[in-house]
Amino acid sequence: MNEDLCLSEDQRDALQEVANIGMGQAGSALARLLDTFVALSVPRIQLVRVTELGKALADMVGSSCPVTAVRQSFQCDIRGEAIVIYGQEGTNQLWDLMGYEPADEPDAAAERELLVDVANVLVGACICNVFEQLGRSLSFSRPTVIGENVPVEYLMQPSALPWKVALLVEVNFSLRDRQFTSHLLTLMPEDSIRQMKRALDHFLASL
Amino acid sequence: MNDTLARQLPAFIVDRVDFGIFAVDADMKLLLWNRFMQFHSGRKAEEVIVRNLFECFPDLPRKWLEKKFKGVFLLKNFSFTSWEQRPYLLRFGHDRPVTGGTEFMHQDCTFMPLIGASGEVEAVCVTLFDVTDTSLMHRELERAMAALKESANRDGLTGVFNRRHLEERLAEEFARYKRYGDRFSFLLFDLDRFKSVNDRYGHLAGDAVLREAAARVSACVRKMDVFGRYGGEEFALLLPATDLPSALIVAEKVRRLIGEQPIDWEGRPIAVTASVGVNTVRPDIPSYEALIGEADRALYDAKEQGRNRSVVFKPEPG
């Protein structure tokens, strides 16, 4: 792995702290939006090689069950993509929380809209808060479904990915009283890692 | 360009661009309603500004949309709607009065948080794009893809399903049997002494015989059955929800339909008969391929026993 991509101890500490704070804020905002307790894991930060990504994904999701996933890209001077991976239950338990009328027939399009809506909320809540602390406001792309009920390794084909090393930040969500779990992965490729390191240095110097 | 003009420019652009822009504050009061929105909604800016969005447009899906706005306010987050899942946010006519193709304008919307000096979201700006053309093209494309997929499943000569599709459907049916116990039967049949038809009348006649035989069988199968050409002069018929006695009745019907009336080719009657191998699914059949193999054995037996008959596969006792 290129030396220049590794985070220094200070940078890693700062990113972890910024991520912790961001997720704390996200958890509280999501709880207010959804009117239910949202449990978020402590974010895990690691550099992954593209060849190790499949294993990292499998470790994260932890089961051989098929998954459904939504991706969304975000950008400022740092660019990356966020992927929300849903467990078996998908978003079935969240219709009312997201304001869908019970009368709305949950056809395939409505189900997809809910998947995308929930992903957008999770991604936005977490990533906005992290980048805001670094003094950056983000733009987001339209989220899209990248796989429905597929094995997790189908989500990303390493040979087709244009990067070798990426910074991976991973958080897990669950809701109290509901069958719902999901994993949020944020991946930033090489150029963005360098930008992120600069942003963290700047942030540290400003303290 | 002078300064005054430069200052006027953003407002001018917002008003005149060819897509909708509107904004609401935290109380859902409209703050901005550009010309595109005015034109398509038939509501002037002065009629709706500082009024509640949902009071102005009671048709909006309020509960869902309020939640969506709330998300943007609380999470300081972008949000989106897509025509693929929700064809439109506001029910507008489209600008295809002539070419048509759809009833309403299809829309993609983006919700953007406007963060004020307080650091909180003070308003949400929504852009609304007319994507009717894209969506119609997309629909056309899907139709073409479906047609293409359909043609990839068809046999070029006879127009009935091809072997690939037959096997796919058979594999599905077999999986369903394994999971839910849904019974089904399978017929494999071919035209007797077909080689002699080709030799005597030529390949064009042979082709015509295959087409006619396929057409006769097609006319009598149920909608849920899957009938196809398995290769050469061999055909297969997958019969969902059919037990052995019923399958045998179908086999005999197929045999009669092919053999009773000679096939007419350019005014010449060509007599053909068919032999049919019949098989039905059992718990001890390990795979759909094995099921085909057994039907093939029964077909072979039908040939051995003198052709123009249906033979049921009999598993070895024990």
Add this chain to the structure above:
Amino acid sequence: MPLPVLVVDDSAMARKMLIKSLPASWDVDISQAENGIQALEQYRAGKAAVMFLDLTMPDMDGYQVLETLRREELNTFVIVVSADLQPKAQERVRALGAIAFVTKPVTPEKLLPILKEYGLYE
């Protein structure tokens, strides 16, 4: 005599941010700890009349520190500093004897009223 203040957080950056948010004119002697075990050692060495305590730490977390202080009837002003904003966490640390709960990121505006309220800083 300067007031002994202990800042407990596993993140060096978080400790730095907190120390920077303390009033500049406050007469204090600041020590730092990276986990609960170090925090209790420092406390016993008389370094913590006031303790700023993070909750999530390896090797003895903030809750365990609070429980120990309580069990051993130790006396210090504990101000919990955490990224966990859910009300449940706040209730729990209050019940364990913390005088206040400050959410990260820490700012002087969040700290000052608490220090004044308890007469720690005039």
